[in-house]
Amino acid sequence: MSETLNEAVEAVIARVKQTYGRWRRDTTPAQMRADWDALFSARGDARIEPVVAGGVPCEWVRAPRVRDDRAVLYFHGGGFQVGSLSSHRELMALLSAATGARVLGVGYRLAPEHRYPAALEDALCAFEWVQARGLAAEHVAMAGDSAGGGLALSAMLTLRESGRALPAAALLMSAWTDLSASGESYETRAADDPIHQRPMILAMARNYFGDKVDACDPRVSPMFADATALAALPPVMLQVGDRETVLSDSEAFATKARAAGATAELQVWPGMIHVFQQFPGELPEAREAIAAGGRFLAAHLDAASPRKTSP
Template identity: 70%
Template sequence: MSDHPAVESVVARVKAVYGSWRRDTTVAQMRADWDHLFNATGDASVEPIECAGVACQWITAPGARTDKAIMYLHGGGFQVGSLASHRELMAELSAAAGVRVLGVAYRLAPEHRYPAALEDTLAVWHWLQAHGFRPRDIALAGDSAGGGLALSTMLALQEKQQDLPAAALLMSAWTDLTASGESYQTRAAQDPIHQRPMILAMARNYLGKTGDATDPLVSPLMAAPAQLRGLPPMLLQVGDCETVLSDSEAFARKAREAGANARCEVWPAMIHVFQQFPAELHEARQAMASAGQFLEAHLGAASKRKTSS
């Protein structure tokens, strides 16, 4: 990555956090360190709210409409990450799509293993509908573990024959907790952080002794074609330097083969959830603009913003 100094600078910041962790570093310390890494604030408003017993936040960029919603699920391997670490990303997404974002602080492992995160997400989904949002007025979005969780949520709704969201945005989505994709080998030398042993360790922490990594509600890549056929339009964004590249490419391919609308954008030279670094990476800003256009189109959010501006 020597030909992309901005990426190298970002990687150095992230490695400084990972490099400080030792075997005796507590989960609480890891979470605090991760939140501190992403501490930028913008001009979006932040409104804490409890939804069906789950702590959430409304993140609203100036001018964003409030009759639609993007329900956001943060990444962090189901163990770190929070509404604080992802506040800037959610604010950028709200501005790009012109819609307010509901960030969900689902329960984390190892204190709360699968299916706690999925249960919380489904509870918030139903809370939104109970408070006047129609499924077609809601998009799901998430990064890394949160991207996989967004897909698991849709598969769970489909399994129960319940209405699905209008669309889904999935950034560096973790869709395969068995880490079986070829990119775990082909991108191992390029990915500065996410190596297969760490990925598998996070999966074990999330699942515990009884969880099954091949369950489609855990690893959406394992879903049968019939489970994927009815999913809403999906945009997957992933960096070409990621070990989880296959997680996005293989899922998008499998979904398309099943008849779903799934587009995968592979960004050259980019790292895991590069969209979290908009100040440093112009590719992050470009990717967010693409994501915003996708969500606007499927939420029907563009027309009101244009007529009211």
């Protein structure tokens, strides 16, 4: 990694750590969410249209000259506790341009006020809402980062279990697929990841699902889905940074999905941190990754045929 790139990454890390450093045990979820939103700009040449999708607050994000007969559902990250349509608006705008389709940002309910399965219910509701307005499932893709990447997988596995149509493809950025944090990268990348350590990950996980389910339940940890379920997934691209403690969440999931017969393209970006795609102004790799993800989704949105599976 070049000295210039290293400086850019370290500057991003400093910004994130400054935000995290303001949080104390008594910091309210509302304050953490406001701080997190303030960390990210809302740049991007896109038209924003707020909508309510079956009771779920969402917004259409349209870059100039994109198609309205294709759509990408986007699930933001934030450990199921922070993150919003505002914090991810720039990323969604760039993804809209890269895909050539409009993006529906899904403002799913957050923990601890709304624990599992609230986020999953909202994700499925938004997918059904889009189809009810004339977009067939094969003309819809899913995308998400961190917790949102795991949520996209959980939604697709739930659709498969109930025999409903699945989306054409999915783009998963630094996806959180194992809420038990059992991957080897929690040890091998602990010194490289300046922010996300195993105790923090486990605390966020418990805050999300409470006492309702076990961390290894595939409904919250798609990593533990069986081969039959994984085989039914549409093509997925997983992007992850080499400096992430959640590196194994992408690597091991891709390995399991491929072994089951699914198409899972894995991109490990050297020197990159958790959801580096959220810093396109500072990191050229972020822009390159979004462009690559957009091309992947566009190809499958154009080529997809109806996909419906039985439990």
